[in-house]
Amino acid sequence: MSGERPYDTHPDVASLAELDADALQAPTEAAALHVHVASCPGCQHAQARIVDVRRQLADLSAQPLPVDVAERIRAVLAAEGRAQRSTEAAAAPLRPAQNRRRRLRPSPGLVAASVIVLLVLGVGASALRWAGPSGSGATSANRVTSRASGRSDVRPADGTILLATGRDYSPGSLDADVRGLLSTRASTNGSAPANSTKGLGPDAVQPGRTGASVGTDPLVRLRQPTALAACVRTLTAGRTVTPLVVDYAQYRGQPAVVVVLPGPTVRTVLVYVAPASCGPQHPAFLDYHQVGR
Amino acid sequence: MGGDPDAFGELVRRHGDRLWAVALRTLGDREEAADAVQDAWLSAYRKAAGFRGDSAVTTWLHRIVVNACLDRVRRARVRPTVALPEVGSTSEPADRHDPVTSLETVLDVRAALVALPVEQRVALVLVDVQDLPVGQAAEILGVPVGTVKSRCARGRARLAALLADDRSTEGNRASTRRVGPTGPAGNGEGVR
Numbered sequence: 001m002s003g004e005r006p007y008d009t010h011p012d013v014a015s016l017a018e019l020d021a022d023a024l025q026a027p028t029e030a031a032a033l034h035v036h037v038a039s040c041p042g043c044q045h046a047q048a049r050i051v052d053v054r055r056q057l058a059d060l061s062a063q064p065l066p067v068d069v070a071e072r073i074r075a076v077l078a079a080e081g082r083a084q085r086s087t088e089a090a091a092a093p094l095r096p097a098q099n100r101r102r103r104l105r106p107s108p109g110l111v112a113a114s115v116i117v118l119l120v121l122g123v124g125a126s127a128l129r130w131a132g133p134s135g136s137g138a139t140s141a142n143r144v145t146s147r148a149s150g151r152s153d154v155r156p157a158d159g160t161i162l163l164a165t166g167r168d169y170s171p172g173s174l175d176a177d178v179r180g181l182l183s184t185r186a187s188t189n190g191s192a193p194a195n196s197t198k199g200l201g202p203d204a205v206q207p208g209r210t211g212a213s214v215g216t217d218p219l220v221r222l223r224q225p226t227a228l229a230a231c232v233r234t235l236t237a238g239r240t241v242t243p244l245v246v247d248y249a250q251y252r253g254q255p256a257v258v259v260v261l262p263g264p265t266v267r268t269v270l271v272y273v274a275p276a277s278c279g280p281q282h283p284a285f286l287d288y289h290q291v292g293r
Numbered sequence: 294m295g296g297d298p299d300a301f302g303e304l305v306r307r308h309g310d311r312l313w314a315v316a317l318r319t320l321g322d323r324e325e326a327a328d329a330v331q332d333a334w335l336s337a338y339r340k341a342a343g344f345r346g347d348s349a350v351t352t353w354l355h356r357i358v359v360n361a362c363l364d365r366v367r368r369a370r371v372r373p374t375v376a377l378p379e380v381g382s383t384s385e386p387a388d389r390h391d392p393v394t395s396l397e398t399v400l401d402v403r404a405a406l407v408a409l410p411v412e413q414r415v416a417l418v419l420v421d422v423q424d425l426p427v428g429q430a431a432e433i434l435g436v437p438v439g440t441v442k443s444r445c446a447r448g449r450a451r452l453a454a455l456l457a458d459d460r461s462t463e464g465n466r467a468s469t470r471r472v473g474p475t476g477p478a479g480n481g482e483g484v485r
Contacts, residue, residue, distance in 0.1 A: 017450040023442035049453045056402045057421035057452075063314040069327045070309060073334045077301055080338055237339055281364060283339070284332045 011036065013046050020050045079288035084237050086263060086270055086290065164248040169258060169273060175291045178260060178271050181245060182293055218255040218276045219248045231278035232259060235285055244269060251275075251286050267293050301338055308351060311423060312358045318418045319362040321407035326362075333361040348432060355425075355433045359415055366411050405455040413448030416441050421449075 011033060015024075019037070024030040037043040169177055221227050232243055245260040251273045261270040273287040312333070316326035337357050344353060406414055419430035420441065427445075431438045 012450075013453055014447060014450040017446040017453070018443070020449070021442045021446040023439065023446045025439075046453075049457070050449050053402075053449045053452045053456070054421050056456075057406070057417055058424065060318055060402060060406075060422050061314060061424065063310065063317055065305075065309040065313040065330075066323075066327075069313065069330065070305065072327065072331055073305055073309070074302065076331055076335050077305075077338055080335060277368075282332065283335050284328065 010040065010043060013050070016043060016047050017050050020047060076284065079285075080237070082290065083235070083270065083272075083288060160243045161245045162248075163245065166249055167247070168250040168253060169256070169287075170252055171287060174258075174271060174273065174287060174289055178258070178269065178289070178291050179293065181247070182260070182269065219257060222257055222274075222276065222278060223248070227279060228257075230280055231257070231274055232261075234278060234280050234283050235259060235272045235274060236261070254286075256286055263290060269293060301334075301341070304337075304350070304354070305334065308354050311351075312354060315355060315358050315418055315423060316362055318403075318406060318422050319359070319411070319415055320365060321403065325365055329361040329365050330358060332364075333358040336361065349429075352429055352432055355419070355423075356435075359419075359433055363411065363415070401456055402452070405452050408455060409448050409451055413444045413451065416444035417448045417452075420445050 011019075015033065016037070018024045019030060019033045022030075024033070037047060163181075165181075167177065217223075222231055228246065229240075233240060241261050243259050243261050245258075247258040247260075249258055250256055251258070255276045257274050257276075257278065259272045259274060261272070263269045269291050271287075271289045271291050272285050274285045275282070278285070309330075313326065313330055316329045316333070317323065320326045320329060333354075337354060340357070344350075348356075406417065409417070415434065416430060419425045419433060420427055425433075427438055427441050431441045434441065
């Protein structure tokens with residue numbers, strides 16, 4: 001070691017890496033390190049290793065997007081585009097204040113369809129509900145009326161049928177299952193379907209509930225009205241749309257909520273399948289279908 | 294661009310590979326990366342109308358992907374889970390066409406990269422893997438340039454040590470954490 005060098009002992013690798021990255025704060029320190037390294041084979045070797053690490057990292061760069069992942073992204077974006085258009089059409093007459101961002105004037109046909117949706121939602125929805133406060137044939141557990149009804153801060157569950165069928169939906173059967181759900185709902189006229197005996201209200205601690213316990217239920221968060229409302233807003237790109245049905249169930253074996261929203265016509269509904277993590281922090285959904293009734 | 298799936302499809306075609314590499318190298322798990330990029334692209338699609346062009350599109354997209362990855366890392370810290378083994382989808386497939394020695398190195402580097410603290414890992418992914426300028430990486434991460442340099446330096450030093458450890462374990466190379474006048478020696482950090 002030379003007394004002219006401030007480094008009487010050898011620098012650690014981190015210092016050499018900082019030198020390499022131009023990350024040393026003091027120019028004098030960098031200059032002193034340069035002097036040391038110039039006459040120190042060991043330090044030169046260590047410095048070469050840092051350069052080697054950079055080269056090895058650069059070798060990791062080539063990584064084409066896998067076809068299956070690209071397809072997932074394409075499908076999600078396409079579904080989102082459809083959902084945005086559909087919810088705009090469906091929500092327009094219901095919540096005009098939220099349509100300031102609309103860019104297109106609704107066509108007369110769209111207006112007519114929306115009016116029909118409005119009528120169905122306003123008049124027919126209660127008739128189609130399996131159970132309400134005075135509904136017959138429904139147990140307290142599968143009563144679907146939100147306890148939060150009337151609370152202005154919890155809208156999505158207001159008038160929504162909440163189920164917990166536990167059914168394991170799949171991509172191939174989703175349309176048929178939802179049609180079955182809706183037809184059963186209509187035909188039973190206030191009675192819960194056989195497989196909804198685990199039906200739960202939105203309140204996670206609702207008395208009399210059956211099925212998974214609160215502690216182990218992965219969907220427990222979404223049973224809270226505010227969380228469900230946030231999930232639905234996320235699915236609908238920020239719009240407040242009242243779901244027709246929410247089913248706490250599974251999708252391909254994973255916990256999921258199936259959210260059925262009014263479609264662009266009275267003959268259709270929009271079906272979103274969302275994971276247990278659904279919310280603003282996790283905007284992805286598992287599946288989306290537009291289903292004819 | 295906002296709300297136009299076709300325009301967005303073009304963005305995916307242009308930037309999809311690079312953003313996938315960012316997610317994959319940051320998270321080190323194929324399925325996690327797939328979920329992260331899906332979240333990120335959906336988020337970008339929804340935010341596209343509000344994109345004001347203050348930064349380049351590539352910077353904006355990188356920021357969204359990096360944030361999606363960091364969100365997943367933070368959530369995993371809060372709720373640690375053990376992934377179920379799933380045939381054919383648990384981890385990234387090996388590069389089939391690399392020579393064996395190169396493949397081993399690549400696997401070592403991947404594993405070592407995942408072992409780094411996430412802040413250092415992301416900085417290295419952007420600067421060394423993606424070859425982005427340090428200034429752009431700083432803009433993506435929302436930190437000063439000096440912070441990115443420092444994170445990169447610490448990450449490279451740690452990688453060098455990890456890789457050296459791997460190789461010394463295999464008997465192929467001596468541990469070189471500490472440097473001396475006659476070359477690699479010792480097993481601790483050098484002292485100034």
